[in-house]
Amino acid sequence: MSNKVYNIKEIADVIGATSIQLVDPAAVINTLAYDSRKITNSRQALFFALVGRRDGHQFLQEAYRSGVRNFVVHAEAFEIADCPHSNWLVVPNTLHALQLLAAYHRRQFDYPVIAITGSNGKTIVKEWLYQLLSPEYEIVRSPKSYNSQLGVPLSLWQMDAQHNLAIIEAGISKVGEMEAIEVMVKPTLGVLTNIGHAHDDGFASIQEKTREKLRLFSVADMVVYNPTYVDATIAVPGRQHFTWTIGEGATLSVDAHWQAKAQRYVLEANVEGQAQRLTVPFTDRASIENLICCWAVMLVMGYEMPVIMSRLQTLLPISMRLELKKGINNCSIIDDSYSNDLSSLLIALDFLKQQRQHPHRTVILSDLPIAAQDTRALYVKIATMLEGKGIDRLVGVGEHLRQQAALFQMDAQFFDTTEELLAHLPQLGIQNSTVLIKGSRVFGFERVSRALTLQTHETTLEINLNALEHNLNTYKTLLKPGTKLMVMVKAFSYGSGSFEIANLLQFNKVDYLTVAYVDEGIALRKSGITLPIVVMSPGPETFEQLIAYQLEPEIYSFAELEAFMSSLSPAGPAPYPIHIKVDTGMHRLGFEPDDLSELLTKLKSSDKIIVKSVFSHLAASGSPEHDAFTLEQIGLFDSFTKNLASGLGYHFVRHIANTSAISRFPQAQFDMVRLGIGLYGVSADDYRALPLQSVARLRTGITQIKRIKEGDTVGYNRKGRLNGEGTIATVKIGYADGYSRRFGNGVGKMRIKGHLVPTVGDICMDMCMLDVTGIDVAVGEEVLVMGDELSPEYLAKAIGTIPYEILTGISQRVRRIYYYE
Numbered sequence: 001m002s003n004k005v006y007n008i009k010e011i012a013d014v015i016g017a018t019s020i021q022l023v024d025p026a027a028v029i030n031t032l033a034y035d036s037r038k039i040t041n042s043r044q045a046l047f048f049a050l051v052g053r054r055d056g057h058q059f060l061q062e063a064y065r066s067g068v069r070n071f072v073v074h075a076e077a078f079e080i081a082d083c084p085h086s087n088w089l090v091v092p093n094t095l096h097a098l099q100l101l102a103a104y105h106r107r108q109f110d111y112p113v114i115a116i117t118g119s120n121g122k123t124i125v126k127e128w129l130y131q132l133l134s135p136e137y138e139i140v141r142s143p144k145s146y147n148s149q150l151g152v153p154l155s156l157w158q159m160d161a162q163h164n165l166a167i168i169e170a171g172i173s174k175v176g177e178m179e180a181i182e183v184m185v186k187p188t189l190g191v192l193t194n195i196g197h198a199h200d201d202g203f204a205s206i207q208e209k210t211r212e213k214l215r216l217f218s219v220a221d222m223v224v225y226n227p228t229y230v231d232a233t234i235a236v237p238g239r240q241h242f243t244w245t246i247g248e249g250a251t252l253s254v255d256a257h258w259q260a261k262a263q264r265y266v267l268e269a270n271v272e273g274q275a276q277r278l279t280v281p282f283t284d285r286a287s288i289e290n291l292i293c294c295w296a297v298m299l300v301m302g303y304e305m306p307v308i309m310s311r312l313q314t315l316l317p318i319s320m321r322l323e324l325k326k327g328i329n330n331c332s333i334i335d336d337s338y339s340n341d342l343s344s345l346l347i348a349l350d351f352l353k354q355q356r357q358h359p360h361r362t363v364i365l366s367d368l369p370i371a372a373q374d375t376r377a378l379y380v381k382i383a384t385m386l387e388g389k390g391i392d393r394l395v396g397v398g399e400h401l402r403q404q405a406a407l408f409q410m411d412a413q414f415f416d417t418t419e420e421l422l423a424h425l426p427q428l429g430i431q432n433s434t435v436l437i438k439g440s441r442v443f444g445f446e447r448v449s450r451a452l453t454l455q456t457h458e459t460t461l462e463i464n465l466n467a468l469e470h471n472l473n474t475y476k477t478l479l480k481p482g483t484k485l486m487v488m489v490k491a492f493s494y495g496s497g498s499f500e501i502a503n504l505l506q507f508n509k510v511d512y513l514t515v516a517y518v519d520e521g522i523a524l525r526k527s528g529i530t531l532p533i534v535v536m537s538p539g540p541e542t543f544e545q546l547i548a549y550q551l552e553p554e555i556y557s558f559a560e561l562e563a564f565m566s567s568l569s570p571a572g573p574a575p576y577p578i579h580i581k582v583d584t585g586m587h588r589l590g591f592e593p594d595d596l597s598e599l600l601t602k603l604k605s606s607d608k609i610i611v612k613s614v615f616s617h618l619a620a621s622g623s624p625e626h627d628a629f630t631l632e633q634i635g636l637f638d639s640f641t642k643n644l645a646s647g648l649g650y651h652f653v654r655h656i657a658n659t660s661a662i663s664r665f666p667q668a669q670f671d672m673v674r675l676g677i678g679l680y681g682v683s684a685d686d687y688r689a690l691p692l693q694s695v696a697r698l699r700t701g702i703t704q705i706k707r708i709k710e711g712d713t714v715g716y717n718r719k720g721r722l723n724g725e726g727t728i729a730t731v732k733i734g735y736a737d738g739y740s741r742r743f744g745n746g747v748g749k750m751r752i753k754g755h756l757v758p759t760v761g762d763i764c765m766d767m768c769m770l771d772v773t774g775i776d777v778a779v780g781e782e783v784l785v786m787g788d789e790l791s792p793e794y795l796a797k798a799i800g801t802i803p804y805e806i807l808t809g810i811s812q813r814v815r816r817i818y819y820y821e
């Protein structure tokens with residue numbers, strides 16, 4: 001939402017609409033929309049039908065039903081018949097049109113715009129600059145890491161006359177992308193964080209990548225960069241330059257020493273003849289670079305050294321994550337306690353709205369940082385947003401919220417301070433609710449989060465929901481138009497979660513979910529999942545429950561078919577959907593191809609059931625040496641299902657492809673595919689390198705560190721030995737957590753502070769020991785067990801198993817955290 005409004009005709013001009021149909025030429029726009037699931041302020045919204053992984057034109061009617069009456073569409077998709085009384089602008093390219101509008105909007109303001117790009121650290125530097133400069137400026141900044149071809153225009157759209165500084169983040173992944181961003185942003189001050197190996201694939205060389213990133217600063221008055229990342233052959237654009245570095249040779253050259261004892265860095269520099277010294281509690285070099293980068297920007301902006309020093313001292317590590325965790329009193333906690341502003345609040349509310357596992361939705365909200373004269377208008381917006389997102393309870397903290405209490409129609413309580421809230425928290429009786437915790441930094445809401453989160457085992461499996469969505473979309477792009485998608489969420493979604501994953505899949509409109517057993521299906525239904533759910537192995541003793549929860553059985557034998565038919569009441573309202581499994585060569589479950597005529601007779605004998613789908617499972621779809629067999633299975637399935645369909649006289653959905661078959665056998669997609677392990681970031685074959693992202697990270701911590709003398713042994717049965725003397729670290733993960741005993745005695749490796757270190761001795765039930773000789777580590781240090789280079793595939797290979805077993809083996813006592821970045 002922007003406070004500035006534009007007339008629809010003015011917009012038509014700006015975006016170069018080639019055809020215009022206006023029923024309401026006086027319409028004004030202040031909101032950009034592109035996702036029909038997240039419409040706010042629909043009457044003043046302009047919906048851009050973007051074509052990406054999904055074609056926004058398919059969602060025009062949904063947007064229309066949400067109240068949108070203004071649309072921008074592609075020329076060839078111009079279809080207005082079903083959306084009467086609305087305005088239509090037709091353009092050759094909707095994303096480009098959105099960018100033109102953002103560029104136009106940005107030109108309405110002549111205050112400074114800082115643009116940040118680089119391989120890493122962009123978001124941190126943006127957030128830190130926001131924190132450092134806020135005392136003097138009213139800052140508008142990119143929400144989260146909205147830095148793409150779409151994220152940048154949405155960020156710029158937030159600019160309005162109340163602000164006097166913008167901080168915009170820009171990211172690119174291939175050559176040619178920066179130009180469109182530069183045209184929109186036209187920064188006055190450019191900041192390059194660093195250049196690393198992220199997105200190397202999109203560029204011929206690191207120089208090409210650097211040059212492309214620097215294009216953002218073509219017209220900047222000043223560019224701040226670290227010459228270490230920009231080699232001498234590259235001409236840095238911008239009228240003036242300010243350089244910084246760790247070491248020598250820049251305008252701001254900083255000496256950085258790591259003090260191991262105190263676990264902190266000491267930074268020293270000479271600025272305009274004066275020695276400066278700063279100690280900071282960061283343990284990694286990347287944070288130090290980001291901090292020096294902010295220091296340079298403050299110098300460029302004319303800040304005095306004493307102010308710079310005292311503010312840098314206050315910087316804290318930042319988490320841009322929005323985390324979903326288990327809370328106390330049967331709550332789910334969405335922790336977004338780092339920042340609070342309208343745009344990030346809206347993102348968090350959308351995520352809250354996706355959660356259906358509890359009957360109530362509560363928001364614990366602090367005051368937003370804002371100049372006093374705008375308070376009321378701001379809280380009117382917030383009250384409207386909360387109502388629009390179906391929030392039933394508000395707990396407000398801060399003076400402004402308390403003053404505006406009358407605006408909030410839902411059940412609401414207000415406190416002046418976080419301390420006051422914490423003191424009353426138990427009496428509030430927050431239960432059976434999804435709770436969003438959203439507070440400005442100064443309110444210290446991490447304390448509220450700690451009080452409401454269930455504290456368990458320190459070993460944590462972190463599930464990256466962005467990555468999961470990315471993988472889902474990656475597989476969607478492989479599907480032929482109209483092919484349905486079933487997602488396998490059996491075994492706790494391959495170890496990653498239950499309703500947390502199903503919610504996301506439901507939100508992303510997959511067609512079916514599949515579980516192994518009835519209780520898994522019931523758990524999903526109880527969490528508000530309304531998608532059709534197939535149960536693969538429903539025992540006759542569970543049919544009653546299955547029917548009560550509207551789960552759909554897989555039927556694989558005559559005995560099961562008969563048992564199921566007799567458990568259906570004779571006068572059911574409609575035939576019950578079932579799914580027939582055929583065995584085409586896996587020889588696990590399913591009817592034999594020879595059973596066809598008997599099966600037909602049985603199925604036709606009853607009108608209590610209807611065949612919703614018929615499917616089979618491939619035994620070796622990921623193994624090229626068995627491709628002939630796989631093709632035979634596919635052929636057999638094709639003819640069996642054709643005969644069954646003609647015998648039954650009605651259509652059903654046919655499916656046989658699992659993850660590997662989706663990528664390796666496009667001809668086997670039939671009407672639907674069944675996505676499993678690929679969703680979780682593991683491609684089960686290496687035939688086709690899909691750009692999957694890893695979803696799960698398993699991490700733990702060090703409990704104790706011990707010096708070992710030459711000849712000492714470590715652990716049970718004295719199996720562990722070092723070469724000579726050394727140091728071992730005991731960490732909090734064992735075979736009861738799913739870290740197999742087969743990882744013992746050096747077979748398994750974990751990562752500590754960037755070093756891969758081997759296990760020593762046998763893995764114990766709740767712990768194991770690592771050889772950390774020569775590495776500077778402390779108790780409490782984080783240990784990565786799985787994630788990055790320690791992929792599920794890598795771990796599986798080490799102990800001679802498959803990634804499926806690694807993922808599903810992670811025990812339920814390991815705490816799960818779900819996050820969006």
Ligand SMILES: *Cc1c(COP(=O)(O)O)cnc(C)c1O
Binds near residue numbers: 488678
């Ligand atoms: C588990 C399962 C799948 C998914 O297999 P992936 O290899 O993980 O894609 C598909 N179909 C059936 C019947 C399954 O049991």
